[in-house]
Amino acid sequence: MTKHVFNAGPCLLPQVAIDNAIAALKDFSGTGISLISISHRTKEWDAVMDECRSLWKELLNIPDTHEVVFLGGGASLQFLYVAMNYLEHKAAYLDTGVWAHKALVEAQGIGEAYAIACSKDRNYCYIPKGFEIPEDIDYLHITTNNTIYGTEIHEDMDCPVPLIADMSSDIMSRPVDVSKYALIYGGAQKNVGPAGVIFAIIRKDLLGRVSRHIPTMLDYRTHIDKLSMFNTPPVFSIFVMNETLKWLRSIGGVEAIYKINLEKARILYDEIDRNSLFIGTAEKEDRSIMNVCFVMAPGHEDLQDEFFAFAKDKGMVGIKGHRSVGGFRASIYNACSLEDVQALVDCMQEFEKLHE
Numbered sequence: 329m330t331k332h333v334f335n336a337g338p339c340l341l342p343q344v345a346i347d348n349a350i351a352a353l354k355d356f357s358g359t360g361i362s363l364i365s366i367s368h369r370t371k372e373w374d375a376v377m378d379e380c381r382s383l384w385k386e387l388l389n390i391p392d393t394h395e396v397v398f399l400g401g402g403a404s405l406q407f408l409y410v411a412m413n414y415l416e417h418k419a420a421y422l423d424t425g426v427w428a429h430k431a432l433v434e435a436q437g438i439g440e441a442y443a444i445a446c447s448k449d450r451n452y453c454y455i456p457k458g459f460e461i462p463e464d465i466d467y468l469h470i471t472t473n474n475t476i477y478g479t480e481i482h483e484d485m486d487c488p489v490p491l492i493a494d495m496s497s498d499i500m501s502r503p504v505d506v507s508k509y510a511l512i513y514g515g516a517q518k519n520v521g522p523a524g525v526i527f528a529i530i531r532k533d534l535l536g537r538v539s540r541h542i543p544t545m546l547d548y549r550t551h552i553d554k555l556s557m558f559n560t561p562p563v564f565s566i567f568v569m570n571e572t573l574k575w576l577r578s579i580g581g582v583e584a585i586y587k588i589n590l591e592k593a594r595i596l597y598d599e600i601d602r603n604s605l606f607i608g609t610a611e612k613e614d615r616s617i618m619n620v621c622f623v624m625a626p627g628h629e630d631l632q633d634e635f636f637a638f639a640k641d642k643g644m645v646g647i648k649g650h651r652s653v654g655g656f657r658a659s660i661y662n663a664c665s666l667e668d669v670q671a672l673v674d675c676m677q678e679f680e681k682l683h684e
């Protein structure tokens with residue numbers, strides 16, 4: 329039976345990236361050596377790093393003011409990098425969910441950081457708006473897509489202070505004006521690769537402005553200077569990320585995938601809104617095009633387990649909502665096809681017929 333994978337992360341990746349990874353595990357780039365046994369100080373590996381960096385720049389139109397680096401440690405370690413590299417006097421965080429909150433707490437261990445606005449009052453089902461951004465803060469930190477709650481900031485906001493964004497779960501899903509950000513970072517495993525590597529797109533002229541000593545490994549300048557090879561890079565994860573980006577370019581890049589992503593999100597939200605058994609949890613105007621959260625409609629809560637079993641029988645994988653929201657979440661990242669989403673929609677329609 330065909331499986332339709334809606335895992336929130338690690339996520340579905342394009343089959344060609346997986347096939348090329350399997351081939352490289354056996355023989356990397358004609359060297360006769362496995363990808364996981366090569367030296368990273370070789371011209372063959374340099375070629376992968378160069379290609380990957382170039383693809384990032386090409387696909388997101390990254391201007392020369394910025395550099396992209398690939399590191400280990402997960403997005404969660406980037407919470408610390410952010411504060412270490414940019415927090416001098418005071419920083420503001422938009423608290424739109426668990427990840428945003430964790431980023432804030434990490435910064436509070438380093439210096440003064442506060443929530444400029446927060447949507448916890450309604451279990452993070454919306455993006456706060458209309459807050460004033462003071463000009464005397466070092467930066468504003470936002471989480472553009474809230475993976476757990478299915479909310480998303482759809483526009484690159486205008487910000488009078490350096491803007492820092494965790495884009496773990498919506499990077500490469502839509503066009504981004506990189507020039508508006510001091511830093512964009514995220515874990516690869518939500519949309520651009522396997523777990524084990526993060527990306528950070530860094531505006532170079534905003535580094536080196538804090539007075540603290542930054543440990544070498546936590547200093548973005550180290551990794552910019554050494555082209556992400558100060559220490560051993562996560563070669564396997566970077567290789568698969570590169571293959572994933574090659575696939576993305578081959579289908580027309582970010583503009584092309586954005587159109588498909590909008591269509592996928594539209595057909596799924598349309599079904600949630602139409603189907604009498606289900607109801608969406610995020611505010612409509614803030615709905616994510618990557619993580620679609622829904623629950624059983626009032627009066628039908630008792631059908632939840634039955635729908636899980638029904639959907640599982642039809643090949644749906646990974647639609648259980650995060651424990652803090654409950655219900656269902658379909659993560660429809662780039663590699664998830666329109667056909668996968670249509671299969672879920674069909675499944676919801678059949679389930680409704682069963683219960684008419």
Ligand SMILES: *Cc1c(COP(=O)(O)O)cnc(C)c1O
Nearest residue numbers: 402403404427475494496497515
């Ligand atoms: C998953 C996720 C994280 C945490 O990523 P790790 O790589 O597991 O540390 C951070 N931010 C967002 C928005 C996420 O979705």
